[in-house]
Amino acid sequence: xxxxxxxxxxxxxxxxxxxxxxxxxxxxxxxxxxxxxxxxxxxxxxxxxxxxxxxxxxxxxxxxxxxxxxxxxxxxxxxxxxxxxxxxxxxxxxxxxxxxxxxxxxxxxxxxxxxxxxxxxx
Amino acid sequence: xxxxxxxxxxxxxxxxxxxxxxxxxxxxxxxxxxxxxxxxxxxxxxxxxxxxxxxxxxxxxxxxxxxxxxxxxxxxxxxxxxxxxxxxxxxxxxxxxxxxxxxxxxxxxxxxxxxxxxxxxxxxxxxxxxxxxxxxxxxxxxxxxxxxxxxxxxxxxxxxxxxxxxxxxxxxxxxxxxxxxxxxxxxxxxxxxxxxxxxxxxxxxxxxxxxxxxxxxxxxxxxxxxxxxxxxxxxxxxxxxxxxxxxxxxxxxxxxxxxxxxxxxxxxxxxxxxxxxxxxxxxxxxxxxxxxxxxxxxxxxxxxxxxxxxxxxxxxxxxxxxxxxxxxxxxxxxxxxxxxxxxxxxxxxxxxxxxxxxxxxxxxxxxxxxxxxxxxxxxxxxxxxxxxxxxxxxxxxxxxxxxxxxxxxxxxxxxxxxxxxxxxxxxxxxxxxxxxxxxxxxxxxxxxxxxxxxxxxxxxxxxxxxxxxxxxxxxxxxxxxxxxxxxxxxxxxxxxx
Numbered sequence: 001x002x003x004x005x006x007x008x009x010x011x012x013x014x015x016x017x018x019x020x021x022x023x024x025x026x027x028x029x030x031x032x033x034x035x036x037x038x039x040x041x042x043x044x045x046x047x048x049x050x051x052x053x054x055x056x057x058x059x060x061x062x063x064x065x066x067x068x069x070x071x072x073x074x075x076x077x078x079x080x081x082x083x084x085x086x087x088x089x090x091x092x093x094x095x096x097x098x099x100x101x102x103x104x105x106x107x108x109x110x111x112x113x114x115x116x117x118x119x120x121x122x
Numbered sequence: 123x124x125x126x127x128x129x130x131x132x133x134x135x136x137x138x139x140x141x142x143x144x145x146x147x148x149x150x151x152x153x154x155x156x157x158x159x160x161x162x163x164x165x166x167x168x169x170x171x172x173x174x175x176x177x178x179x180x181x182x183x184x185x186x187x188x189x190x191x192x193x194x195x196x197x198x199x200x201x202x203x204x205x206x207x208x209x210x211x212x213x214x215x216x217x218x219x220x221x222x223x224x225x226x227x228x229x230x231x232x233x234x235x236x237x238x239x240x241x242x243x244x245x246x247x248x249x250x251x252x253x254x255x256x257x258x259x260x261x262x263x264x265x266x267x268x269x270x271x272x273x274x275x276x277x278x279x280x281x282x283x284x285x286x287x288x289x290x291x292x293x294x295x296x297x298x299x300x301x302x303x304x305x306x307x308x309x310x311x312x313x314x315x316x317x318x319x320x321x322x323x324x325x326x327x328x329x330x331x332x333x334x335x336x337x338x339x340x341x342x343x344x345x346x347x348x349x350x351x352x353x354x355x356x357x358x359x360x361x362x363x364x365x366x367x368x369x370x371x372x373x374x375x376x377x378x379x380x381x382x383x384x385x386x387x388x389x390x391x392x393x394x395x396x397x398x399x400x401x402x403x404x405x406x407x408x409x410x411x412x413x414x415x416x417x418x419x420x421x422x423x424x425x426x427x428x429x430x431x432x433x434x435x436x437x438x439x440x441x442x443x444x445x446x447x448x449x450x451x452x453x454x455x456x457x458x459x460x461x462x463x464x465x466x467x468x469x470x471x472x473x474x475x476x477x478x479x480x481x482x483x484x485x486x487x488x489x490x491x492x493x494x495x496x497x498x499x500x501x502x503x504x505x506x507x508x509x510x511x512x513x514x515x516x517x518x519x520x521x522x523x524x525x526x527x528x529x530x531x532x533x534x535x536x537x538x539x540x541x542x543x544x545x546x547x548x549x550x551x552x553x554x555x556x557x558x559x560x561x562x563x564x565x566x567x568x569x570x571x572x573x574x575x576x577x578x579x580x581x582x583x584x585x586x587x588x589x590x591x592x593x594x595x596x597x598x599x600x601x602x603x604x605x606x607x608x609x610x611x612x613x614x615x616x617x618x619x
Contacts, residue, residue: 052310
C-alpha cells in the first residue's frame with residue numbers, strides 16, 4: 001500500500017494522537033506504580049480527546065455564529081468540542097474515583113506498587 | 123399533551139431523579155429511601171411493559187429528546203431488543219433490590235446503606251438508557267455512568283479484597299471506555315453523524331473507501347465492549363470484582379451489567395456497520411473462537427475455586443461466552459439462542475448468587491468445603507441452589523436447556539458441529555463443579571461442630587426473591603415460547619431473516 005508523505009504531513013495531529021494513545025496505554029498496562037497507571041490512563045484519554053477535537057477544525061474557519069445576513073467563509077464544527085467537554089468531565093470523575101481507591105489501597109498495604117501488593121496478598 | 127409518548131425518556135429519568143432524591147430522604151430515615159427506590163424501579167418495570175405493548179401494536183418507534191429531530195437531537199429508539207433488555211433489567215433489578223433491603227444491613231454500615239440505593243438506581247437507569255438509546259455518544263455517556271456506579275456498588279463494602287478488585291475493574295474498564303470513544307471518533311470522522319441509523323445509512327455508501335478505518339473502529343469496539351463484557355482473554359477483572367462484592371451487587375453485575383455491553387456490541391456490529399464489512403473480514407470467527415475458549419477455560423477455572431462466590435464469578439465468564447457464541451455463529455437460530463441466554467442467565471445467575479448470599483447471611487460460611495450438610499440447615503435455599511445448578515448444566519425442564527438447545531441448533535445450522543461439542547463439554551464441566559456442592563450439601567458428611575453452627579433466621583423477603591427467580595427458571599424452561607416469540611422479531615429486526 002502506497003502512503004503519500006503529504007498525507008501524513010497534512011494530518012500530523014492524528015499521528016500525535018496515536019502516539020499519545022500508545023504511550024498512555026503502555027504506561028497504564030505495564031507500570032507497576034498505581035499513580036503512574038492513572039497518569040497513563042489520563043494521557044490515553046487526552047489523546048482520544050485530541051483526535052476528536054481536531055476533526056472539527058477547519059483551516060481559517062470561524063466560530064459558527066451568524067452575524068446578521070453576512071454569513072461568509074467556512075465554520076469550524078462545534079459538535080466535537082461540545083462532546084469532548086462531556087468526555088473531559090467523565091475522565092475527571094474516573095480519575096477522582098480511582099485516586100480515592102488508591103488512597104484506600106495505600107491505607108491497607110502501605111505501598112502503591114502492584115507487584116508488592118500481590119506479594120503481600122499471597 | 124399526551125404523556126405516553128414521552129415514556130422512553132421517562133424510564134431513564136425516573137431512575138436519575140430518584141437517585142438524587144434518595145440521599146435527601148435518607149437524612150430523615152433510611153426506610154423511606156428504600157421505599158422510594160423500590161417504587162421507582164417498579165414504575166420503570168411497568169413503563170417497560172407499556173413500551174413493550176406499544177411496540178407490539180406499532181412496531182419499532184423513535185422518540186426525539188427535546189423535540190429535536192434526528193440528525194441534530196438525541197434519539198431513543200424502542201425496538202424489540204431494547205424493550206426486551208429494559209424488561210429484564212428492571213425486572214431482575216427490582217427483585218435483587220427487594221432482596222438487598224434485608225441483606226445489606228448485614229454487610230454494610232448504616233451510612234453506606236444510604237448511599238447504596240441511589241447508586242443502584244443510577245446503574246439500573248443507565249443500563250435501561252443504554253438498551254434503548256440510538257445515539258452513539260449518548261451510549262458512551264451512559265456507559266460511563268454505569269461503569270462508575272457499578273464500581274461504587276462493589277467498593278461500598280470496604281475491605282482489602284473489594285477495594286483492590288474495584289480498582290482493577292475501574293482501570294481496565296476505563297481502558298475499554300477509551301477504546302470505545304476512539305472507535306466512536308473514527309466513525310464520526312468518516313460519516314459526520316452520531317445517530318446510529320444515520321451512520322448506518324452513510325456507511326452503506328462510503329464503506330469501500332474507508333475499509334481500514336471501519337476495521338480499526340470495529341477492533342476498538344471489540345476490545346472496548348469485550349473488556350466490559352468479560353469476553354475471554356479480557357475477563358481478568360471479573361472474578362475478583364464479582365466474587366468480593368456484596369451479594370446483591372454480584373447478582374446485578376453478573377446477571378445484567380455484562381449483558382448490556384454485549385447488547386451494545388450487537389447493536390454496533392449488526393445495526394451500524396454494513397453487513398458486507400462483517401462478512402469480508404474474519405471478525406466473527408475471532409469472536410466465535412474466543413467465546414468457545416472462554417466457555418471451556420472459564421469452567422475449568424471454576425472447578426479449582428474454593429470460595430463459592432468466586433466459583434460463580436468464573437462460571438459467569440463461561441456463560442457470557444454462550445451469548446457471544448450465539449451472536450457470532452452467524453445463523454438465525456444461533457443468534458436467537460445467544461439472545462435468549464441473556465434472559466436465562468440473568469435468572470439463573472441472580473438466583474445462584476442470591477442463594478450464596480443467603481448462605482453467607484445466615485451462617486457466614488463461604489468456603490465450599492464448609493458447606494457440607496448445609497442443606498439440612500437451609501433446605502429452601504439449597505433447593506434453589508440445586509435448581510440453579512441443574513439449570514446451568516442444562517437439564518430439560520429448566521431454562522438453561524432452552525438456551526443450549528437453541529445454541530446447538532444454531533451451530534448445526536451454521537454448519538459448525540464442533541461447537542455442539544464445545545457446548546456438551548461445557549455442560550459436563552458445569553456438572554463437575556456444581557454437582558459436588560449440591561450432593562455434599564444434602565448427603566455429605568458433616569464436619570465436626572456442625573450441630574453447634576449458629577443459623578440466623580432468613581427473612582421472608584430473601585426467600586420470596588429466590589422463590590420468584592426459581593419460578594422464572596422453571597417457567598421459562600417449560601414455556602419458552604413467550605421470550606422466544608419476542609426474540610424472533612428481535613432477531614429478524616437486527617440480524618435479518
